Amino acid sequence: xxxxxxxxxxxxxxxxxxxxxxxxxxxxxxxxxxxxxxxxxxxxxxxxxxxxxxxxxxxxxxxxxxxxxxxxxxxxxxxxxxxxxxxxxxxxxxxxxxxxxxxxxxxxxxxxxxxxxxxxxxxxxxxxxxxxxxxxxxxxxxxxxxxxxxxx
Numbered sequence: 001x002x003x004x005x006x007x008x009x010x011x012x013x014x015x016x017x018x019x020x021x022x023x024x025x026x027x028x029x030x031x032x033x034x035x036x037x038x039x040x041x042x043x044x045x046x047x048x049x050x051x052x053x054x055x056x057x058x059x060x061x062x063x064x065x066x067x068x069x070x071x072x073x074x075x076x077x078x079x080x081x082x083x084x085x086x087x088x089x090x091x092x093x094x095x096x097x098x099x100x101x102x103x104x105x106x107x108x109x110x111x112x113x114x115x116x117x118x119x120x121x122x123x124x125x126x127x128x129x130x131x132x133x134x135x136x137x138x139x140x141x142x143x144x145x146x147x148x149x150x151x152x
Contacts, residue, residue, distance in 0.1 A: 002034040003150055006082040007111070008092050012041030012071035014127050015088045015135060017051040019111065021064040022136075023143045030151055038082070040074040042095040047071055058132035062140075079104040086111045086146075089122035114149070115142035 005023065009015035016039035027035045050056070051066040059066050076099040078085065085108045087093045096108055112120050118138055126135045 002036060003084065004036045004082045005038075005084045005086060005146075006074075006078055007037070007039040007086050007088075008042060008074050008096055009039075009088040009123075010041055010092065010125065011043055011046045011127070012039055012073070013046045013049060013052040014055045014125060014132075015123050015139070016041065017066050017069045017071070018055060018059055018064070018135060019086065019088075019139050019143065020069065021059060021066050022139050023146065025064055026140075026143050026147050030147060033147070033151055035150065039069065040072050040078065042074050042092055044073045047073055052127060054130075055126060055132055055135075058126075058136060062136055074099065076101055079106045082106060084109065086114075088125070111142045112138065114145040117141065 007016040007019040020037050020039040024037050027033055049071050051069055056066045074096060079101055085096060085106060087096055088111055111123050112118060115138055118141060123135060123138050126132045
């Protein structure tokens with residue numbers, strides 16, 4: 001079975017592209033898992049732009065390459081394209097659910113629901129917090145748990 005997963009944050013330049021790259025890297029260690037991963041933002045502020053430079057730098061130090069990714073905006077059609085939409089915070093959740101087509105049953109989850117050990121209800125936005133390592137820690141923990149769920 002192919003799993004189609006979309007990560008969503010505000011601008012698609014920090015959290016969601018990082019989650020895309022991290023999950024893709026972890027999935028490589030599970031060759032029987034067929035997963036298609038993408039990311040998007042709820043805003044249109046950065047469409048076509050690469051991930052934020054300092055986020056790329058922090059990710060690179062852990063072996064993740066975000067350089068080829070480009071921001072795009074979340075659209076209602078994504079509910080048809082993906083099996084699971086993973087959002088970074090309640091604001092993203094509200095914005096995504098606001099575009100849900102009538103009758104859509106696509107699962108939408110907060111990313112931190114896959115990382116209960118963090119004690120957080122959202123992935124803090126490093127564009128504002130400047131704590132890129134914290135974001136990576138949370139994304140790695142949640143990604144490992146998500147992969148575990150998919151391989152069960």
